[in-house]
Amino acid sequence: MARSVTTRHKVTATAAAWVVALIIFFPILYTLITSIKTEPEAIAGFSLWPSGTFENYITVQTQRDYFKPFMNSVILSVGSTILALIIAIPSAWAMAFSPTKRTKDILMWMLSTKMMPAVAVLVPIYLMFRDFGLLDSRIGLTVMLTLINLPIVVWMLYTYFREIPGEILEASRMDGAGLWQEIVYVLTPMAVPGIASTLLLNIILAWNESFWTIRLSTTNAAPLTAFIASFSSPQGLFWAKLSAASTMAIAPILILGWFSQKQLVRGLTFGAVK
Amino acid sequence: MGSITLQKVSKVFGEAKVIPSIDLEINNGEFVVFVGPSGCGKSTLLRLIAGLEDVSGGHILIDGKDVTDAAPAARGLAMVFQSYALYPHMSVRKNIAFPLKMAKMEQPAIDKKVEAAARVLNLTDYLERRPSQLSGGQRQRVAIGRAIVREPSAFLFDEPLSNLDAALRGTMRLEISDLHHQLKTTMIYVTHDQVEAMTMADKIVVLNRGNIEQVGSPLELYKTPRNLFVAGFIGSPHMNFVTGSYAQSKNAKTAGIRPEHLILSKDSGLWTGTVKVAEHLGADTFLHLDVDGIGQVTARAGGEFGAQYGDRVYLTPDEAKLHRFDDKGLALRA
Amino acid sequence: MATQNTKTLARLMMAPSVLLLLVWMIVPLAMTLWFSFQNYNLLDPSNVSFTGLFNYQFFYTDPAFFQSIWNTLVIVVGVLLITVIGGIAIALLLDQPIFGQGIVRILVISPFFVMPPVAALIWKNMIMHPGYGVLADINKFFGLQPVDWFARYPLFSIVIIVAWQWLPFATLILLTALQSLDGEQKEAAEMDGANFLSRFIYLVLPHLARAITVVILIQTIFLLGVYAEILVTTNGGPGYASTNLAFLIYRTALLGYDVGGASAGGIIAVVLANIVAFFLMRAVGKNLDR
Numbered sequence: 001m002a003r004s005v006t007t008r009h010k011v012t013a014t015a016a017a018w019v020v021a022l023i024i025f026f027p028i029l030y031t032l033i034t035s036i037k038t039e040p041e042a043i044a045g046f047s048l049w050p051s052g053t054f055e056n057y058i059t060v061q062t063q064r065d066y067f068k069p070f071m072n073s074v075i076l077s078v079g080s081t082i083l084a085l086i087i088a089i090p091s092a093w094a095m096a097f098s099p100t101k102r103t104k105d106i107l108m109w110m111l112s113t114k115m116m117p118a119v120a121v122l123v124p125i126y127l128m129f130r131d132f133g134l135l136d137s138r139i140g141l142t143v144m145l146t147l148i149n150l151p152i153v154v155w156m157l158y159t160y161f162r163e164i165p166g167e168i169l170e171a172s173r174m175d176g177a178g179l180w181q182e183i184v185y186v187l188t189p190m191a192v193p194g195i196a197s198t199l200l201l202n203i204i205l206a207w208n209e210s211f212w213t214i215r216l217s218t219t220n221a222a223p224l225t226a227f228i229a230s231f232s233s234p235q236g237l238f239w240a241k242l243s244a245a246s247t248m249a250i251a252p253i254l255i256l257g258w259f260s261q262k263q264l265v266r267g268l269t270f271g272a273v274k
Numbered sequence: 275m276g277s278i279t280l281q282k283v284s285k286v287f288g289e290a291k292v293i294p295s296i297d298l299e300i301n302n303g304e305f306v307v308f309v310g311p312s313g314c315g316k317s318t319l320l321r322l323i324a325g326l327e328d329v330s331g332g333h334i335l336i337d338g339k340d341v342t343d344a345a346p347a348a349r350g351l352a353m354v355f356q357s358y359a360l361y362p363h364m365s366v367r368k369n370i371a372f373p374l375k376m377a378k379m380e381q382p383a384i385d386k387k388v389e390a391a392a393r394v395l396n397l398t399d400y401l402e403r404r405p406s407q408l409s410g411g412q413r414q415r416v417a418i419g420r421a422i423v424r425e426p427s428a429f430l431f432d433e434p435l436s437n438l439d440a441a442l443r444g445t446m447r448l449e450i451s452d453l454h455h456q457l458k459t460t461m462i463y464v465t466h467d468q469v470e471a472m473t474m475a476d477k478i479v480v481l482n483r484g485n486i487e488q489v490g491s492p493l494e495l496y497k498t499p500r501n502l503f504v505a506g507f508i509g510s511p512h513m514n515f516v517t518g519s520y521a522q523s524k525n526a527k528t529a530g531i532r533p534e535h536l537i538l539s540k541d542s543g544l545w546t547g548t549v550k551v552a553e554h555l556g557a558d559t560f561l562h563l564d565v566d567g568i569g570q571v572t573a574r575a576g577g578e579f580g581a582q583y584g585d586r587v588y589l590t591p592d593e594a595k596l597h598r599f600d601d602k603g604l605a606l607r608a
Numbered sequence: 609m610a611t612q613n614t615k616t617l618a619r620l621m622m623a624p625s626v627l628l629l630l631v632w633m634i635v636p637l638a639m640t641l642w643f644s645f646q647n648y649n650l651l652d653p654s655n656v657s658f659t660g661l662f663n664y665q666f667f668y669t670d671p672a673f674f675q676s677i678w679n680t681l682v683i684v685v686g687v688l689l690i691t692v693i694g695g696i697a698i699a700l701l702l703d704q705p706i707f708g709q710g711i712v713r714i715l716v717i718s719p720f721f722v723m724p725p726v727a728a729l730i731w732k733n734m735i736m737h738p739g740y741g742v743l744a745d746i747n748k749f750f751g752l753q754p755v756d757w758f759a760r761y762p763l764f765s766i767v768i769i770v771a772w773q774w775l776p777f778a779t780l781i782l783l784t785a786l787q788s789l790d791g792e793q794k795e796a797a798e799m800d801g802a803n804f805l806s807r808f809i810y811l812v813l814p815h816l817a818r819a820i821t822v823v824i825l826i827q828t829i830f831l832l833g834v835y836a837e838i839l840v841t842t843n844g845g846p847g848y849a850s851t852n853l854a855f856l857i858y859r860t861a862l863l864g865y866d867v868g869g870a871s872a873g874g875i876i877a878v879v880l881a882n883i884v885a886f887f888l889m890r891a892v893g894k895n896l897d898r
């Protein structure tokens with residue numbers, strides 16, 4: 001009796017969950033399907049059965065050179081994340097293991113810089129970039145993304161480091177480890193999972209950042225966000241090709257996200273939710 | 275070698291004066307136990323000695339050398355933490371070897387020392403395991419192993435057994451005592467477990483609010499507590515304190531009598547009391563009594579002494595074992 | 609841990625990130641403030657002059673200004689409502705034992721990984737397009753007139769798109785929080801005879817309070833600056849119907865070349881964001897301090 005009730009409950013819940021999940025995923029799924037339709041098929045009304053052509057992908061690559069913005073996205077997101085980690089790890093170490101009365105305030109302040117609306121500083125940043133010749137340069141955008149994500153990186157690392165018992169670091173000090181050895185042999189290996197999920201989340205955030213990357217780049221440094229935003233103009237708008245381009249823009253990070261979702265969740269919560 | 279001297283050592287955290295000023299002499303090879311209620315500064319004092327905290331004032335000398343400003347590693351001490359503080363990402367072997375590696379010892383010499391320590395601590399079969407794959411007692415032994423390979427001039431233990439269950443605690447207690455007899459190295463041991471303090475210590479230091487109340491051997495503290503605090507803290511169950519006319523008749527503000535020094539009888543005695551709770555432990559029976567004209571009193575009776583809730587019994591304090599305290603709480607000697 | 613040595617070292621280690629962020633915050637902000645008092649047009653850069661509060665007055669009297677503030681609020685509040693309520697519902701559902709939990713989670717989290725311009729393009733063309741979108745197909749199937757979403761309900765459409773992007777985030781955090789709710793507590797409540805609703809109100813919701821706070825804090829940070837979704841779909845229109853403050857400033861600066869005006873708008877945006885941040889940080893600070 002009890003068993004059949006729980007089974008029935010499980011079947012109902014499963015059906016409901018799958019319906020919800022598919023509705024949420026549908027826009028992505030439909031884009032995927034449309035991307036392997038022919039153009040006439042794509043505008044011929046609702047259909048989940050494409051003829052399965054890869055023509056659109058080839059066209060996007062040859063006409064719009066997908067590879068270049070893709071490489072830019074990789075360089076910008078990975079570069080800015082690593083740069084941010086290098087700056088943030090020592091800070092997070094200090095805040096987690098040598099906290100003062102002001103540590104919390106400093107963290108809150110750092111986070112609040114993220115609340116500063118980007119548009120408010122668009123003009124000076126734009127002018128500075130123009131005057132320093134950084135417009136449309138990878139270096140300029142990397143620095144930009146590093147600064148934007150730095151508060152989040154510090155915060156995430158801080159919450160991970162704080163879970164490492166201070167006694168273990170003290171034990172290493174008693175054992176004769178200097179600061180450098182303490183960080184290399186003890187802290188970092190213990191924090192690897194946390195550092196990894198910080199790295200992942202920030203690659204994703206940087207990959208998808210679409211204010212500065214669109215505004216401060218034109219061609220040379222333009223990553224996929226700018227590449228895809230250029231499709232919004234009506235000319236040359238073809239459904240299937242647009243779908244192919246969209247798929248190419250999101251696929252790398254979507255796959256990365258799928259594989260790392262477990263690590264991501266905890267990072268996403270800023271350690272505030274267990 | 276391993277004599278440790280504290281001269282007017284004090285510690286302030288922000289506004290809080292956790293340790294006002296402490297002078298203490300620890301001789302080479304001694305087993306010294308710090309006891310005191312929670313929050314009295316035992317761990318702080320130990321960490322000051324270890325160098326994990328700066329002193330706010332005073333000096334710390336090890337073997338006559340001033341180490342007040344020396345880094346923890348330079349003091350030649352080893353510490354065993356309450357949480358064990360093992361490196362979770364290293365095998366037992368690597369954990370024990372870590373201090374040797376930091377000291378840049380050759381690998382063959384490291385292996386030899388690690389294996390010798392593992393033999394002493396019964397860890398030989400576990401050397402390749404991670405700490406997470408060990409029991410609490412085994413983890414504790416790894417922590418001790420990591421301490422002994424360094425051949426420190428003194429060991430510092432901060433409540434090392436408090437995470438273990440009662441049976442294991444008994445075994446580990448013996449093992450640590452045994453280790454002390456083998457190594458003959460100075461050990462400083464923090465606990466708030468009476469039994470650990472009484473059984474292991476050569477010398478007990480009773481702390482209260484960052485002050486030393488008394489220093490002495492376990493029996494000294496038991497027999498001749500210097501004041502009310504020590505009298506009440508050492509011994510289990512606690513000493514009974516009696517004020518009023520009985521104390522006055524003994525020329526004291528407060529009279530103290532241990533539960534084991536009350537003579538119980540079913541038919542006659544100085545005081546009469548009603549049994550509130552009787553704890554039958556087998557060998558002993560502890561009676562919590564409401565004594566007429568005196569108040570709450572705890573008494574120890576033999577295991578055979580049958581008593582139940584509500585029974586009337588007679589008690590007589592053993593006058594020879596009576597402790598007397600003046601109005602400042604200091605012990606009065608005959 | 610806390611010897612003088614390590615403390616000094618710690619200050620030193622913190623310096624780079626603190627200084628960088630300080631410079632990053634103060635320099636552009638000071639420049640914006642300076643520009644906001646200038647008459648400065650990029651089309652005529654040789655002719656820069658002090659105008660006092662004229663730019664603010666100009667911005668303030670522009671009807672688009674109030675509309676854009678209103679639109680900003682609608683986007684933030686609308687998306688928060690949808691994602692928090694929807695997130696709780698979906699999290700409760702996913703917390704049940706179901707077949708294929710792993711795949712369902714992957715499907716639900718996916719929109720979070722989609723970059724804003726792609727999300728906007730997908731919804732604009734695949735879903736909401738009055739000629740070829742799926743919603744139009746559905747309407748046609750039922751013999752109804754297709755809706756031109758972005759012309760008729762521009763702001764609502766944008767809220768939907770942004771909510772779609774953030775729903776996975778809310779769901780995931782709430783689900784994580786739900787899963788940490790003690791099974792024994794739930795069982796005890798069931799034994800006490802609490803029905804689903806009272807269990808939800810007295811047990812689940814208080815337990816989720818912290819997670820909801822986190823969702824609101826983090827989403828608000830990002831929602832105040834929604835930009836790409838508007839750029840790609842409505843371009844702020846029709847008229848100013850879907851222009852939020854961020855987009856209005858962008859329009860003034862880079863389309864109107866009016867540096868002074870845009871800077872005044874920027875300062876106003878900073879003040880508004882600070883008001884929001886103040887209340888948010890206070891609430892969050894309290895809630896996060898265990």
Ligand SMILES: Nc1ncnc2c1ncn2[C@@H]1O[C@H](COP(=O)(O)OP(=O)(O)OP(=O)(O)O)[C@@H](O)[C@H]1O
Pocket residue numbers: 287290292310311312313314315316317318319466
């Ligand atoms: N880093 C610190 N900052 C401020 N106060 C501290 C700090 N460390 C300890 N204290 C305070 O100093 C006092 C003594 O603490 P300590 O840890 O030495 O007590 P303890 O005797 O070891 O107690 P327990 O038996 O509970 O371990 C406590 O009141 C504690 O709150």
Ligand SMILES: [Mg+2]
Pocket residue numbers: 316317318
């Ligand atoms: Mg302690």
